[in-house]
Amino acid sequence: MSADDKFDAIIIGAGPAGSACAYVMAREGKSVLLVERGVSAGSKNVTGGRLYTYALEMVEPGLYARAPLQRKVVREQIMMLGKNGAVTMDYADYDFGGEVPQSYTVLRAPFDEWFAAEAEAQGAMVATGILVDELIEENGKIVGIKAGEDEMYADVVIAADGVNSLIGQKAGLLGDITPHQVGVGIKEIIELPDDIIGARFNLCGDEGAARLAVGCTEGISGGAFIYTNKGSVSLGIVFNPEQAGRNGKKIHEILQDFKMHPAILPLIEGGTTVEYGAHLVPEVGLSAMPKSLYRDGLLLVGDAAGFGINTGFIIRGIDLAIVSGLAAANAVIAAEEVSAVGPLYAKQLEQLSLMPNMRLFAGWHKIMEIPRVFSEYPALANDALKLMFTVDGSVPEKMTSAMFGIMRRHVTVGQILADGWKGFRAI
Amino acid sequence: MTIKRQSAEELLGLNKFAVDEGHPHIVLDKSICAKCQEKPCLVVCPAVLYTLKGGEINFDYAGCLECGTCRVMCKNKGITSWNYPRGTFGVAFRYG
Numbered sequence: 001m002s003a004d005d006k007f008d009a010i011i012i013g014a015g016p017a018g019s020a021c022a023y024v025m026a027r028e029g030k031s032v033l034l035v036e037r038g039v040s041a042g043s044k045n046v047t048g049g050r051l052y053t054y055a056l057e058m059v060e061p062g063l064y065a066r067a068p069l070q071r072k073v074v075r076e077q078i079m080m081l082g083k084n085g086a087v088t089m090d091y092a093d094y095d096f097g098g099e100v101p102q103s104y105t106v107l108r109a110p111f112d113e114w115f116a117a118e119a120e121a122q123g124a125m126v127a128t129g130i131l132v133d134e135l136i137e138e139n140g141k142i143v144g145i146k147a148g149e150d151e152m153y154a155d156v157v158i159a160a161d162g163v164n165s166l167i168g169q170k171a172g173l174l175g176d177i178t179p180h181q182v183g184v185g186i187k188e189i190i191e192l193p194d195d196i197i198g199a200r201f202n203l204c205g206d207e208g209a210a211r212l213a214v215g216c217t218e219g220i221s222g223g224a225f226i227y228t229n230k231g232s233v234s235l236g237i238v239f240n241p242e243q244a245g246r247n248g249k250k251i252h253e254i255l256q257d258f259k260m261h262p263a264i265l266p267l268i269e270g271g272t273t274v275e276y277g278a279h280l281v282p283e284v285g286l287s288a289m290p291k292s293l294y295r296d297g298l299l300l301v302g303d304a305a306g307f308g309i310n311t312g313f314i315i316r317g318i319d320l321a322i323v324s325g326l327a328a329a330n331a332v333i334a335a336e337e338v339s340a341v342g343p344l345y346a347k348q349l350e351q352l353s354l355m356p357n358m359r360l361f362a363g364w365h366k367i368m369e370i371p372r373v374f375s376e377y378p379a380l381a382n383d384a385l386k387l388m389f390t391v392d393g394s395v396p397e398k399m400t401s402a403m404f405g406i407m408r409r410h411v412t413v414g415q416i417l418a419d420g421w422k423g424f425r426a427i
Numbered sequence: 428m429t430i431k432r433q434s435a436e437e438l439l440g441l442n443k444f445a446v447d448e449g450h451p452h453i454v455l456d457k458s459i460c461a462k463c464q465e466k467p468c469l470v471v472c473p474a475v476l477y478t479l480k481g482g483e484i485n486f487d488y489a490g491c492l493e494c495g496t497c498r499v500m501c502k503n504k505g506i507t508s509w510n511y512p513r514g515t516f517g518v519a520f521r522y523g
Contacts, residue, residue, distance in 0.1 A: 037511055039445070043519040044493060044511075108523030129515035147514070164495035166511070177499045184496045186473040188438065189522040190430070232522070241500050245467030252475050256432045268430050275522045276438035278473035278494040 006153035007033045009332055010145055011160055012132050012167050014041035014116040016318050017302025018160030020059050020325030022119035028333050032124040033152060034116060035145070037131040042112025046279035048185065048225045048234060048315060050210055051106045055319035058352070059326055064100065066118070068110040070229040071208025072101035075201065078313060079263070081215035082382025086263035097207055105208045105227040105234070106318070107189070132161075135170055135298070142171060142297030155338050158299045158328055163280045165304035173290050173300055179242035181288035183222060186255055186278045187236025190271040197228050200267050212313065215378025216258045220244050221368050224258050226267065233268060235259060238281060281317065282308035286362040293349070294342030299328045307354065309361045312368060323354050366426035370419045372411060380410040435475035439490040447516035451488040453497065453509050460484040460505035467500045492518055
């Protein structure tokens with residue numbers, strides 16, 4: 001291809017950010033090439049996971065209804081695991097399952113494949129099975145990509161190549177990823193009949209549950225998750241890799257322990273594991289984002305840009321990826337000259353509330369840096385409830401002194417105050 | 428009991444891989460690995476593809492989940508080259 005018939009935009013990576021971007025640009029008449037290294041879009045991607053629907057609605061109202069989503073989430077559950085038990089908080093909110101349900105559980109292989117096909121239907125050219133090796137730079141400006149022997153040119157290249165963005169690094173916008181910035185997530189897909197999922201998680205029809213758990217990571221910063229899908233559940237753990245490296249126990253073994261925990265096993269018993277996946281996730285939000293999300297001729301979107309929010313009780317990434325893809329598309333569409341695209345993208349990220357969200361939650365990851373959140377506090381909660389519910393015929397210790405004893409066995413008053421203060425400052 | 432503790436090997440056996448024979452996408456310099464004290468790759472690789480045999484680090488790229496954890500954790504740079512597999516090769520998640 002000569003430079004004369006170059007694309008308006010080349011997007012690297014057909015995940016949610018890339019496909020959202022391609023969809024909107026193609027719909028507005030731009031010539032778009034969406035390049036994906038997997039044999040199909042989604043075949044390299046893994047999520048916990050769920051999708052907050054509003055993001056798809058921003059791309060196109062009603063789009064979510066066409067998507068191969070799993071179950072609409074109406075139950076939010078948090079578990080604190082003890083050695084041989086669990087304290088579970090189960091919040092059901094049927095408003096979340098309303099006319100346009102707030103969120104759905106999702107599997108990335110079918111979802112991403114669908115979304116890329118939607119972009120294609122809008123007129124984008126989708127090329128799968130192609131690994132982008134290099135960026136082509138001319139006079140300090142990114143003008144195209146190199147994949148094997150092929151060179152392709154565009155006004156703008158959009159790096160949507162995920163958390164481990166080799167393209168973002170080659171462009172000089174990203175440095176080496178530090179272990180502090182990311183979590184490593186591992187998960188099993190376990191097939192289970194829908195009626196059993198419904199019965200075990202208290203769900204009717206296509207309702208779903210999202211469950212997070214702490215106290216199952218050997219004290220490593222991180223937590224586990226179970227998301228109910230159609231005919232399967234996604235079960236996994238996200239770890240801080242640095243602490244996991246020091247811990248000495250294989251993270252794969254820790255996931256197996258979690259799976260066999262007496263409070264988890266009854267949820268999945270009778271099921272069959274059909275896939276084992278792993279992925280990195282941006283963990284610390286704003287603080288790990290690059291100084292600039294663009295340079296002349298190149299934009300970073302989605303995980304490659306570091307868009308991720310982890311509050312401990314909700315984890316967001318796919319919705320932010322879609323919104324950033326939309327922001328990039330809007331910028332390309334609105335720009336009268338190429339040099340205006342980057343600043344317009346930054347402006348769009350503000351207007352679409354993405355950066356304000358990132359800033360609001362900027363400190364929340366610090367809660368996850370309190371080590372006691374992942375072992376002492378879950379153990380304390382379990383011991384406290386054990387005291388309250390144990391009846392064995394003997395005369396129990398007086399409740400107040402027993403509770404104080406339990407607390408002191410796990411943490412000091414000073415630690416509670418320090419952690420409380422740290423938590424308060426973080427939010 | 429149908430749900431049971433499974434080895435990483437068993438779990439990887441459930442996945443679909445198109446192995447790019449003769450083209451490892453991750454390359455080690457074992458002499459650097461030999462000097463590495465911590466060897467975090469042995470515990471953080473979700474697929475347990477880094478193993479110690481006779482004091483030497485061995486790595487099998489065939490079951491790689493392409494997560495990038497080893498790349499992030501390899502501080503002594505025994506991993507001399509880390510790339511994604513060539514297009515269409517490597518793991519292909521059917522659920523993700």
